[in-house]
Amino acid sequence: MASESVIEVSGLRKSYGVGQSAVLAVDGIDFSIGHGEVFALLGPNGAGKSSTVEILEGYHDRSGGEVSVLGADPQHLRGRALLDWKARIGIVLQSTNDENVLTVRQTLAQFASFYPRPRDVDEVIAAVGLTEKANARVQKLSGGQRRRIDVALGVIGRPELLFLDEPTTGFDPVARREFWGLVKGLQAEGTTILLTTHYLDEAAQLANRVGIIAAGKLVDIGRVDEIGGAEARVPFVRWREGSEVREQRTHEPGRLVTELAARFDGEPPGLEVIRPSLEDIYLELIRHTTDDPQHDSQHSEELVA
Numbered sequence: 001m002a003s004e005s006v007i008e009v010s011g012l013r014k015s016y017g018v019g020q021s022a023v024l025a026v027d028g029i030d031f032s033i034g035h036g037e038v039f040a041l042l043g044p045n046g047a048g049k050s051s052t053v054e055i056l057e058g059y060h061d062r063s064g065g066e067v068s069v070l071g072a073d074p075q076h077l078r079g080r081a082l083l084d085w086k087a088r089i090g091i092v093l094q095s096t097n098d099e100n101v102l103t104v105r106q107t108l109a110q111f112a113s114f115y116p117r118p119r120d121v122d123e124v125i126a127a128v129g130l131t132e133k134a135n136a137r138v139q140k141l142s143g144g145q146r147r148r149i150d151v152a153l154g155v156i157g158r159p160e161l162l163f164l165d166e167p168t169t170g171f172d173p174v175a176r177r178e179f180w181g182l183v184k185g186l187q188a189e190g191t192t193i194l195l196t197t198h199y200l201d202e203a204a205q206l207a208n209r210v211g212i213i214a215a216g217k218l219v220d221i222g223r224v225d226e227i228g229g230a231e232a233r234v235p236f237v238r239w240r241e242g243s244e245v246r247e248q249r250t251h252e253p254g255r256l257v258t259e260l261a262a263r264f265d266g267e268p269p270g271l272e273v274i275r276p277s278l279e280d281i282y283l284e285l286i287r288h289t290t291d292d293p294q295h296d297s298q299h300s301e302e303l304v305a
């Protein structure tokens, strides 16, 4: 990965409304995304992910801080410079368009005509698994199929930078895996990708680095295999002693399993060796930063047990 930054964000702030009812959605965050990197922005509902991404996409003005996207400040672009900049980015928004009376192929062909170097329409239709629906009206597609069109529209212009805002919401498990393959292919071609998702396995599969935000602040940022720090990754061994479930965190799970096997004179009942997933680490990180107990779960309780 080259070190050159495609996105640079420094001290970014965004508030909505004024006075008593003002909401500080983004509260001074800093990060950068290198050329060819897949960066996932994670965080609970209302954390400030979309607000951040929409500023980078040029949809919202910021309230403070500095932003550079493909070398430009989206807030200050106008006219031809704005159009040229937009042609270099692809956006998959959260919303889907259900009013569309065109077919899948017509919709994509129309969109492709807006770009100087679009991808081949049928190749994109195949990449999102809609070949059989190419002549169907978008209106008649299922929710998950329409979401695939959103993804297709985001990539048709061969963007240098792709924003994927919760791209696989509504996808079935097979479609999600196909989509991951598509993203990996785009990354192999050098596309820089900013992804937001609530699926932590998706972030673990696709991202080089993740940033976790809660209540508008960056809680942690780092490589997928480093986020949360070494201690958060210590595995734990779980087994049963009679009716009781026992659990112990250890840097040496193999040694503990050997000791247990000797003590039980064979396979310890209910034996599991668990390595904390990105989801476990995420839950643990945000547990300390959110007041809302519904964001917490059994999982994180297990982690600290």
Ligand SMILES: Nc1ncnc2c1ncn2[C@@H]1O[C@H](COP(=O)(O)OP(=O)(O)OP(=O)(O)O)[C@@H](O)[C@H]1O
Pocket (backbone or CB within 6 Å): 016, 017, 023, 024, 025, 043, 044, 045, 046, 047, 048, 049, 050, 051, 052
């Ligand atoms: N247009 C708006 N007007 C007022 N408040 C807003 C607006 N958009 C977002 N907010 C508020 O800003 C905060 C951050 O919202 P944002 O949509 O950025 O969160 P998010 O992390 O993308 O959440 P989700 O995961 O639910 O999509 C929330 O408290 C939200 O209510």
